[in-house]
Amino acid sequence: MDKILFVMCSAFEVLGMHNKVKMHCCSCEADTWQQILFEKSYQYPSDEEYEHCSKSILTECCGCEQPHYRYRSWMQKKDGTEKNMEDEWVFPPKQLRKKPTWYRGFAFYSVVSTAGEGSTEKEYVWDLLREIHVSLENNCPRLGVMGLRALLEHIMVSKIDDQMPFIKNLKEFQNQGYISKMQKEALGHVLEIGHAAIHRSYNPNQVELIAALDILENLIETIYIFVEKAKQIDRNVPKRKGT
Ligand SMILES: [Zn+2]
Structure with missing residues (x-):
C-alpha cells in the first residue's frame, strides 16, 4: 500500500x-x-506508459436490500485513456446455476447428524460438493472438474472395495446396483473430463462444468437423498398384518 500515489475518496x-x-x-x-453506500478509487505510481488503477464499491440492492461488494482493476494510460486488462470480482458472486432443492437440507443432515451411520462420509461429500460450487461461482472450471472427479471416486470407493483403476470401480459400482448403465456412461464422461484437466492441460468451459455437476448431483441425490426419503416413508407407512 506504500506505493499508492493517492487515494481518491468518493465524491x-x-x-x-x-x-x-x-x-x-x-x-x-x-x-x-x-x-x-461507499466508493473508493486507487491509482498506483509507475514509470511506464501505463498505470494500475482499481475501484471498490459497496452497494445495497434497491429491491431486496442485499449488500454487494465489487472490486474492479485495470491498466490505463496516464492521461486516463486506453483502458485495458480489466478485471472484476463481485461478492456474493452471480450464481450461474441454481443449487438443487436438497442442497441446504443435505448440508444440515450431513454436518449436524454426526452420530449417524456413514455421517463422516456424507459430511465429506457435502464439503467437497460445496467447494465445487465455489469454483463454479468464481469461474474456476478446471478446479471444478478436478473436484468432481475426486468426489466421484470418493463416493464409489466408500461404497465398494477399491478395484483400481477408476474405470473398474465404475463397472463394479454398476454391478453392485448403485447406478444404471446410462448413469455409468454419463459418469464415465465426468471421470474423463477431470482426468483431462489434471493430466492433459484441458481447460473446460463453464457449460461443461455445469453439465458434469448435473450428472454427479444426480448420483448424490440417488445414493444419499432418495435412500433417506425412502426410509422415512417406510417408517411412516403402517405395516401389513402378519409381516
Ligand atoms: Zn435484490
Missing part, C-alpha cells in the same frame, strides 16, 4: 450525494439498481 462520500449503479443481485437473481 458521493464527501458530499453526501447519492448514486446508483446497475449490478447483478444474487438474491433477486437479476440486474437491479443498487445504491452505492
